[in-house]
Amino acid sequence: EPEVTQTPSHQVTQMGQEVILRCVPISNHLYFYWYRQILGQKVEFLVSFYNNEISEKSEIFDDQFSVERPDGSNFTLKIRSTKLEDSAMYFCASSFQRPNTGELFFGEGSRLTVL
Amino acid sequence: GESVGLHLPTLSVQEGDNSIINCAYSNSASDYFIWYKQESGKGPQFIIDIRSNMDKRQGQRVTVLLNKTVKHLSLQIAATQPGDSAVYFCAEIAAGGTSYGKLTFGQGTILTVHP
Secondary structure (H helix, E strand, O other), X not given: OOOOEEEOOEEEEOOOOOEEEEEXXXXXXXXXXEEEEOOOOOEEEXXXXXXXXXXXXXXXXXXXXXXXXXXXXXXXXXEOOOOHHHOEEEEEEEEOOOOOOOOOEEOOOEEEEEO | OOOEEOOOOEEEEEOOOXXXXXXXXXXXXXXXXXXXXXXXXXXXXXXXXXXXXXXXXXXXXXXXXXXXXXXXXXXEEOOOOHHHOEEEEEEEEEXXXXXXXXXXXXXXXXXXXXX
């Protein structure tokens, strides 16, 4: 069964460092998303991406964050200068249809620990 | 602001019992509701969805009920099994077809099934 894959599974970084989280969405999907989950809290929307541009972003997704689809398969989330409060599980998701017409498929997440 | 929340943070049941997980939402404009299951160390997994023009939808061993009058959503799991143990999240997405992925998740209910 096709699945969303994410790397790395866990990354530890120093505050102020740049981090890139990588995702390979399901191959025929058109919509891509990043969500995050701080430990013990609910899953929060960060950004959605369609047709090579950001469709929607949350207030969390400030200038320190960026997303890219550098080729036909990868979808990346970059945090330019990490802060302690960026420590969380980051989930990539994809869908074939718009989210209010079909389900999102989530990856298993990348845990980011900022020291 | 608008939010989706859960009445009960934890639920313990015996194997074979039926489980009911509840969710309250506050955005009356919400059009589409989804239940996700999240097992330890994994990403959210789609269980079942329902649109605002319905009040009940059944899947395999699961039923979602929507009461728009009181803005309440529930997930019923029949003959609960130990493999059902997980955190269950409800999520909603705004109506109007303009949203591109901003699912709003509830806090989550921890379901523990005892053999």
